Amino acid sequence: MPLSKTHSKNGRTNKGRESRIQREKRELILGAALEVFAAHGFRGSTIDQIADAAGMSKPNLLYYFARKEDIHQSLIERLMDTWLDPLKAIDANGDPMAEICAYIKRKLEISRDFPKESRLFANEILQGAPRIISMIEGELKTLVDEKANVIQGWMDAGKLNPCDPHHLLFSIWATTQHYADFDVQVRAVLARDAQGDTHFEGAATFLENLFCKGLAPRN
Amino acid sequence: MPLSKTHSKNGRTNKGRESRIQREKRELILGAALEVFAAHGFRGSTIDQIADAAGMSKPNLLYYFARKEDIHQSLIERLMDTWLDPLKAIDANGDPMAEICAYIKRKLEISRDFPKESRLFANEILQGAPRIISMIEGELKTLVDEKANVIQGWMDAGKLNPCDPHHLLFSIWATTQHYADFDVQVRAVLARDAQGDTHFEGAATFLENLFCKGLAPRN
Amino acid sequence: MPLSKTHSKNGRTNKGRESRIQREKRELILGAALEVFAAHGFRGSTIDQIADAAGMSKPNLLYYFARKEDIHQSLIERLMDTWLDPLKAIDANGDPMAEICAYIKRKLEISRDFPKESRLFANEILQGAPRIISMIEGELKTLVDEKANVIQGWMDAGKLNPCDPHHLLFSIWATTQHYADFDVQVRAVLARDAQGDTHFEGAATFLENLFCKGLAPRN
């Protein structure tokens, strides 16, 4: 992760060496920023809010990240790993149904455990993905195409009911991320049934059933 | 005579009579605002952008809508109808599978034909739905509960494979709206296969298959 | 009273002929403007407020007075008459004490009956009298000097206790106008004793006593 412009500008670049304290401060800021960005969007968030949430002064925050945009960029970048990992984990040699069910489960867990990350991502895509379009057209597309091939292979082998693998992935993304991105709506509609995160179990049951039924090969 | 606060302020409003020209201008503004709000969110949009998009001066725009928030409110209000209508159309006396398939189809058409509206809504929910939470907790929840009851009835009657009706609705919303809200990502991943709106047919086929299989009763 | 610029600009000047209707509308506007200007000052008042108070549209109001400043100017001009008249009425041939008491009484009546005019004047003076300084340095000063001479004459003749006639006039102005200009404060301090205008009687009694005692010649 590159040091902020402030550093290089001062000619005091640490050449990759970052003290533990520095790293911790940057983590602190990123955590605060995630909270704020996920709640108000990029334009709707102010450096003041983030500095407040991080418990530091605005200029001090800007010492670690020279521009608001940089904080956002850092968040997005590390987000992409979280985002791609579950998909990467789909094992071409595993049992098709099990692999897909596991993927759904992992995605749902991410929605439950990292809803802010999900909303940050959704915000970014909604605005046209200005800052990550290249990553999407590159890394993500490559990975998706690869895994779609795997799934297609399974279908061709009669191990899965045939359908478009890309749309299958879209549906898994959509249904699982929905519980993070549309959280307020989900909770409002479920009302008292959605205290805490209990409704995630209902969601898991439902989605497993939906996709298993939909994908199980006819015998 | 304008409806905006600026004018009603003087208490000489014409009570709903609105000239054709006025109505057209207001439509023009709302169209431009939809474009802008959907792309940048409420806080990320400026009156200047909207005025530019509508081809008028900022003060002139404010002649029709006294505050930025008023424009947004107007859009949200008319959006809610578009949003609830398809759900309302689910007929308790219709054929269960047909009704649900038709609902999915309608929702998908909305994503194709009114993607900006969908993104406006998504933006709003993502930010915690500050301006529509009451509508969601009220009108929407009531309607959802009602239709969930209908679906539950169908399941109890053995006409549908039993599952949680609320999560079913969430999944339909998520999968269909995904094609509008995550449009850039969908197109980037599908690349040349997603020129125009052709991928919506693939989506329709896939979703129909998914939900039909998932819901078809075992006999 | 000159016609507004709008008229001359249009080349449709009525050459001093003003229809009854026109005159009435102008009166209507001036009345409304007096109310508004007295309450909020020149800069604090908007044409909208005045138009509202006058029950007409803003452009229509501006048809009669082309600029906000013109309305204010008209008010100030006619105010000066009201302002100078009581002073003019001091009769050099009258009984000194009676003349002065009558003057005080008239001034107090003006404060009671035309408080808005008084406040308009006070506002103008407070701001440095930008629009009427010439009138004050000219007409008013001349008149004051003249009457001060009359009073001085009375004193020289032993009919009044000698004192500075200018400061005497200032004190009469100050004490009487106070009940209009500082109306809120007077009422707040007197509280329930100042319902309606009843406290003006107390003021009259007090001031008559004060100035009579102060001016009565020692015998």
Added chain:
Amino acid sequence: MPLSKTHSKNGRTNKGRESRIQREKRELILGAALEVFAAHGFRGSTIDQIADAAGMSKPNLLYYFARKEDIHQSLIERLMDTWLDPLKAIDANGDPMAEICAYIKRKLEISRDFPKESRLFANEILQGAPRIISMIEGELKTLVDEKANVIQGWMDAGKLNPCDPHHLLFSIWATTQHYADFDVQVRAVLARDAQGDTHFEGAATFLENLFCKGLAPRN
């Protein structure tokens, strides 16, 4: 650390500790603001004018006082002390005539030395005292009632010619403040006699005479 809302917003205020520099800047601003507000009233004054007068940029000024209203409020608050102090100083155990004469003298000195404060106050009252009405109905009224009682006591004891103590106070206020509030008019009328502040001596002589005569008990 600043006291203004902007800063307290983040909850990390230093609780009253204010650097010397800061205090000086705030004084600078208040001085400039007093000048401007006294001359144009609250609505008639712009932050730009004040910033200019204080020799700083508008945002910098807003760094010290987050809102225009805050500056005004600060001025009004410190004004109230200046305003009530002389009245408080009236000593129930002192010599009645001497006490009142001293009060008049103090009030006149305030008009001479703090004319802008007086005009600020007059401006506020003229506009209906929106921001200080509570202070007037509370603290001021209480104090006035108390001192009016003292004066009434003196009258009952035959030490002063009986009259309404409230109107007496009003008259003292009116006559003394007149030299600050109507300064332009006073100077214009006195013309060359009012160069500098020399006319304040004439005023003092006149007022002492007026009120002494008016209040001296008949023996």
Added chain:
DNA sequence: CATGAATGAGCATTCATTCAT
């Protein structure tokens, strides 16, 4: 490292005034 102070650019909104009908 940390922060108080400063600022340019921007933004929503107001308002006097003009224009067209």
Added chain:
DNA sequence: TATGAATGAATGCTCATTCAT
């Protein structure tokens, strides 16, 4: 006359960013 519509110039305020210490 009357008014709906339009606009340039403010005006209060925000905010990312910079500067100095």
